[in-house]
Amino acid sequence: MAGVLPVLLDEVETPASVRHIKYADFTNWSNSEAFQSATRDLLRALGKEPATVDSAQARWWMTNIATLQVVKRELASAYGVLDAAIAQSQWFNTFRWVSKNLEDSGYESAIADLTSALRGGISSGRQIEKLTASVERVDRIPRIHLSDDAPESLRDLHLGLGTLVRMLDDIESEVMVALSSAISFDTR
Structure with a gap:
């Protein structure tokens, strides 16, 4: 896999040159739903099926x-x-x-x-x-x-x-x- 996989960890002003790029937003990682959403985005960007993360345990x-x-x-x-x-x-x-x-x-x-x-x-x-x-x-x-x-x-x-x-x-x-x-x- 080649390329850049952006992950946003902190609320920052993103440069205009990269604002169009989709990123996994982990800025609200302590919120369970936001964390799960960001994890699913990250997995999809990696070409992985996110269902593995959704096991009950x-x-x-x-x-x-x-x-x-x-x-x-x-x-x-x-x-x-x-x-x-x-x-x-x-x-x-x-x-x-x-x-x-x-x-x-x-x-x-x-x-x-x-x-x-x-x-x-x-x-x-x-x-x-x-x-x-x-x-x-x-x-x-x-x-x-x-x-x-x-x-x-x-x-x-x-x-x-x-x-x-x-x-x-x-x-x-x-x-x-x-x-x-x-x-x-x-x-x-």
């Missing part, structure tokens, strides 16, 4: 990408807290430390945000159904409080959060592979 991920990135970061933080606590629990009582650091990690709000994204009118898919079931399992784990001595809850929460982080990573990877294969082109 990819559409769900792209619609919720900002929330899901925050959720992944918060769940990974909470997982790290639990990982450290479990490693240290054989030497001293870590429940006060865990309770405070879990609260700081924002994992409960991350679970609520992920639940909301999953209920946000998405279509079904095996990965999404498994993710939903895992979120429900984690949500049923008793909360760790300062006065509790609940090593089972600690281990269950550790396992559950680790599973959620891995599942979100897997879904993101699949979506990115689907997008990159849809957008890949010969650069020779």
Whole structure:
């Protein structure tokens, strides 16, 4: 493929000499519909069928990408807290430390945000159904409080959060592979 493939990323004054050229407008990339429209324009300009990008899982991920990135970061933080606590629990009582650091990690709000994204009118898919079931399992784990001595809850929460982080990573990877294969082109 030879030629120029213009993509507009910022609102700028375009020179008169190129105003007639069609471009993919990514200036409003945070708006889901505008992003999808620009992606379709870009794919069509590359001679690719944009339907690949419109799979249910990819559409769900792209619609919720900002929330899901925050959720992944918060769940990974909470997982790290639990990982450290479990490693240290054989030497001293870590429940006060865990309770405070879990609260700081924002994992409960991350679970609520992920639940909301999953209920946000998405279509079904095996990965999404498994993710939903895992979120429900984690949500049923008793909360760790300062006065509790609940090593089972600690281990269950550790396992559950680790599973959620891995599942979100897997879904993101699949979506990115689907997008990159849809957008890949010969650069020779």
